[in-house]
Amino acid sequence: MSARDAILGKVRRSLAAGAEDAQRRSAVAARLSDHPRGVVPKRGHLPKDERIALFEEQAVKANATVAHVAGYGDLPEAVSSFLRDKNLPAAVRMGADPRLASAPWAGQKTLEIHHGASDGEDASGVSHAFAGIAETGTLALTSGQDNPTTVNFLPENHIVVVAASDVLPDLETVWQNLRAARGTTGMPRTVNLVTGPSRSGDIEQVLLLGAHGPRALHIVIVDEA
Amino acid sequence: MQLTTDRFKQNAAEALADANIQRAMRNVEGGFIDKRVAAISRLPEFDALRDNARDIKNHVLTNLDLYLETYERNVTAAGGKVHWAETGDDACAAILEICRKAGARIVTKGKSMVTEEIGLNDYLAKRDITPVETDLGEYIIQLRGEHPSHIIAPAVHVNRDQVESDFRRVHTQFDPNRDLTEPVSLLGEAREVLRQKYFEADVGITGANFLVAETGTSVIVTNEGNGDLTQTLGKVHIVVASIEKIVPTLEDTAQILRVLARSATGQDMSVYTTFSTGPRRPDDPDGPTEYHVVLLDNGRSSMLGTEYQEMLRCIRCGACMNHCPVYHAIGGHAYGSVYPGPMGAVLTPSLNGIEKTGQLPNASTFCGRCEEVCPMRIPLPKMMRHWREREFERHLEPQSARYGLGVWAFFARRPKLYRRAVSFAAPLLARLGGSKHRLASLPLAGGWTRYRDLPAPEGRTFLDQWSERQAKAARRAK
Numbered sequence: 001m002s003a004r005d006a007i008l009g010k011v012r013r014s015l016a017a018g019a020e021d022a023q024r025r026s027a028v029a030a031r032l033s034d035h036p037r038g039v040v041p042k043r044g045h046l047p048k049d050e051r052i053a054l055f056e057e058q059a060v061k062a063n064a065t066v067a068h069v070a071g072y073g074d075l076p077e078a079v080s081s082f083l084r085d086k087n088l089p090a091a092v093r094m095g096a097d098p099r100l101a102s103a104p105w106a107g108q109k110t111l112e113i114h115h116g117a118s119d120g121e122d123a124s125g126v127s128h129a130f131a132g133i134a135e136t137g138t139l140a141l142t143s144g145q146d147n148p149t150t151v152n153f154l155p156e157n158h159i160v161v162v163a164a165s166d167v168l169p170d171l172e173t174v175w176q177n178l179r180a181a182r183g184t185t186g187m188p189r190t191v192n193l194v195t196g197p198s199r200s201g202d203i204e205q206v207l208l209l210g211a212h213g214p215r216a217l218h219i220v221i222v223d224e225a
Numbered sequence: 226m227q228l229t230t231d232r233f234k235q236n237a238a239e240a241l242a243d244a245n246i247q248r249a250m251r252n253v254e255g256g257f258i259d260k261r262v263a264a265i266s267r268l269p270e271f272d273a274l275r276d277n278a279r280d281i282k283n284h285v286l287t288n289l290d291l292y293l294e295t296y297e298r299n300v301t302a303a304g305g306k307v308h309w310a311e312t313g314d315d316a317c318a319a320i321l322e323i324c325r326k327a328g329a330r331i332v333t334k335g336k337s338m339v340t341e342e343i344g345l346n347d348y349l350a351k352r353d354i355t356p357v358e359t360d361l362g363e364y365i366i367q368l369r370g371e372h373p374s375h376i377i378a379p380a381v382h383v384n385r386d387q388v389e390s391d392f393r394r395v396h397t398q399f400d401p402n403r404d405l406t407e408p409v410s411l412l413g414e415a416r417e418v419l420r421q422k423y424f425e426a427d428v429g430i431t432g433a434n435f436l437v438a439e440t441g442t443s444v445i446v447t448n449e450g451n452g453d454l455t456q457t458l459g460k461v462h463i464v465v466a467s468i469e470k471i472v473p474t475l476e477d478t479a480q481i482l483r484v485l486a487r488s489a490t491g492q493d494m495s496v497y498t499t500f501s502t503g504p505r506r507p508d509d510p511d512g513p514t515e516y517h518v519v520l521l522d523n524g525r526s527s528m529l530g531t532e533y534q535e536m537l538r539c540i541r542c543g544a545c546m547n548h549c550p551v552y553h554a555i556g557g558h559a560y561g562s563v564y565p566g567p568m569g570a571v572l573t574p575s576l577n578g579i580e581k582t583g584q585l586p587n588a589s590t591f592c593g594r595c596e597e598v599c600p601m602r603i604p605l606p607k608m609m610r611h612w613r614e615r616e617f618e619r620h621l622e623p624q625s626a627r628y629g630l631g632v633w634a635f636f637a638r639r640p641k642l643y644r645r646a647v648s649f650a651a652p653l654l655a656r657l658g659g660s661k662h663r664l665a666s667l668p669l670a671g672g673w674t675r676y677r678d679l680p681a682p683e684g685r686t687f688l689d690q691w692s693e694r695q696a697k698a699a700r701r702a703k
Contacts (some may be wrong), residue, residue, distance in 0.1 A: 002309070002597055003309040003310060003311050003315060004297075004309040006311055007293075007309050007311060007468065007522045007526060008290050008293060008294070010522070010526035010527065011289050011290045011468070011526045011529060012292070013290070014292050014526055014527060014528075014529035014530040014531075015287060015290070015529050015530055016530060017290060017397055024291060026290050027288065027293060028288050028291045028292065028473070031293065031473045031474065032438065032439050032473060032474060035439065035473075035474035035475065035476045035477075036476065037476050038281070038476065038477070038479075038480045039270050039273045039274050039275045039276075039480065040268070041268060041269075041270045041274075041483070042269075043268070058493070058657075060497070062492075062493075062494075064390035078352070090395065092335045095510070096572070098419040104678075116510050117510040117511040118511075120420065120424065121561060128635055129633045135493075136493045136494040136622050137493075138498075140492050142440070143509060143511075143512060144506070144508065144509060145399075145508050145509070145510055147513055148509075148510045149453070149456075149457050149512060149513045150457060150495065150510075152459065153450050153453050153454050154454070163319070170479070171479040171482070172476055175475045175476060175479065185301075186303065186440065186502070187303070187440045187442055187500065187502040188501075188502070188506075189501065189502055189503060189504070189505060189506055189512050190457075190499060190512065191498065191499070191500040192453070192497065192498075192500075193494065193497070193498040193499070193500075194497060194693065195492075195493070195495070195496050195497075195498075196448040196496050196499075197496070198448070198449055198496055198497075199448050199449065199496060200361045200362075200381075200448060200449050201256070201378070201381075201448070201490070202360070202361040202362035202365065202378060202380055203361070203365075203385055203388055203408040203411055203412065204249070204382075204384060204385050204408065205252040205254055205255070205256040205378070205381070206251075206408050207259075208408055208409050208412045209418070210412070210413075211361060211412060211448065211450060211451065212359065212416060212420070212449045212450040212451040212454055213449065213450025213451075213453065213454070213496070213497065214450075
């Protein structure tokens with residue numbers, strides 16, 4: 001007997017499963033197809049402006065910094081000024097996200113743009129989030145050519161762009177939008193939920209920022225998008 | 226790891242006398258408890274979420290076979306492969322085979338208690354594959370040749386100066402005169418050393434906080450980002466998880482996540498919550514080219530349908546040990562098992578048998594705080610009592626304990642005799658207690674009174690006072 005059959009057999013025997021199997025099957029099928037939401041906290045359910053303010057407040061509490069731009073036209077200047085303020089090299093790594101690509105990067109004469117996955121040599125990376133979560137100040141990032149996962153973790157400074165209209169009340173709404181966006185293609189390889197920069201409390205429970213991932217997380221909210 | 230639960234009393238005595246452990250344990254009492262309270266006080270729905278989290282897991286457990294089948298189907302559909310393992314050795318063998326096929330010499334590891342349970346690091350190291358722990362706490366204890374003393378803060382028993390001397394001993398590539406007095410410089414050094422390892426490793430191994438049946442997704446929750454680098458930069462990602470980690474849907478995961486981080490570290494959300502589904506897609510620029518899940522039973526299927534089934538709801542947040550007075554006093558290593566604290570006192574006998582582990586369910590004051598703070602509402606004290614009963618039934622405790630219980634049972638079954646004995650003993654003990662109302666020693670109870678005084682009875686028994694009060698009430702009613 002295979003290990004699979006042995007384990008499933010033991011589980012069934014322990015549960016004394018058998019007669020009511022049809023009932024169990026339909027309960028499981030219903031849960032999978034309905035994916036009920038359960039208890040969703042009220043905290044994030046606010047009108048748009050207040051929701052974005054809550055997102056910002058929660059992200060700052062998680063040690064992220066936040067800036068606003070009116071549209072993608074202003075994004076390159078916002079990125080440049082973040083790098084300047086932190087005395088960082090004028091270079092960023094980013095994927096092929098069309099919203100990022102639509103920004104007038106050529107206007108930033110000294111800013112070098114590297115495309116594709118990060119090899120660990122980049123000081124700063126730029127990603128576009130799929131969504132923001134107001135309840136917790138969390139960013140949801142999906143993997144792929146548009147936003148390579150390595151950009152989220154290898155550069156010491158991570159700049160994440162999020163459209164104001166994608167700042168959602170809660171994680172449940174992110175799943176709803178992701179299901180709608182992906183249709184039958186299912187989950188992307190990776191969904192990263194990111195709340196603030198990397199940290200560790202493993203030495204005497206003292207909180208230190210910048211463990212293995214980015215030391216700084218800078219969020220740029222695009223107000224008119 | 227080698228179980229040393231049978232040495233619990235000796236381990237505990239040593240831990241109580243160990244100044245380093247005693248100093249480090251104060252960080253548990255100070256840190257986790259206040260942060261948790263602050264986090265849950267900001268979320269009015271917290272208790273309702275606990276109820277729902279409990280219900281979700283109960284639903285999963287009663288349908289576990291069906292969800293496991295669904296999960297496997299969806300992992301396969303996403304291009305991953307599920308390996309079923311009945312025992313820890315089977316799991317290790319499956320992992321080794323994947324590593325060998327990938328030609329792996331070095332594997333990086335995200336923090337995973339289940340790989341501790343199966344003894345994976347020793348297993349791989351004996352077969353010329355070097356496992357590198359990348360979580361800072363796990364890295365520190367790997368350098369020290371130790372095991373985690375806490376399920377989410379593995380190096381909580383280690384003090385800063387000890388970390389410094391370990392780093393100086395092992396990181397000989399750096400200037401011996403460097404300044405490592407600040408924790409941040411220790412973190413920086415570990416980051417630099419481990420950053421290289423992610424790129425050198427062929428295989429990255431992580432655990433899973435959840436396995437989502439609906440999508441065939443594994444979920445890890447971390448603060449450092451080490452788990453993500455581990456699973457993104459290796460050619461092969463291996464997830465090791467036990468069968469009860471299943472949750473039905475993404476929405477269900479969102480529910481349990483809300484109670485997990487708050488109960489563990491007092492954060493609303495951990496920094497990184499990562500949902501991984503299968504290997505790199507055709508147009509992905511990064512990520513592993515192979516995705517494997519090793520699904521471990523190791524005794525869990527036998528817990529289903531028993532009084533210990535509810536233990537399988539555990540999400541490994543560590544709140545029970547953070548609030549346990551016994552854990553505070555002795556730290557995690559004294560338990561001599563992979564899982565310390567109250568959750569370990571229930572789980573370890575289930576996985577390893579009560580014969581060897583009977584000390585653990587007895588290492589409790591039954592104060593009930595573990596159950597009070599458990600986000601999954603697991604009745605830990607009740608289950609520890611069940612284990613004590615099993616132990617008694619099987620004559621596993623020492624003769625003296627059985628004899629004592631026998632004497633107690635004799636009186637408890639004879640209420641009249643009991644009352645007479647107590648009304649004789651209570652005033653006597655009260656007189657012996659003197660003006661301090663304390664007894665510093667008692668015959669047959671030297672082990673107990675060696676460390677504390679017994680408060681002397683006030684002189685009259687509860688039953689006396691009760692009947693007097695009843696009589697008074699009856700007189701008033703007339």
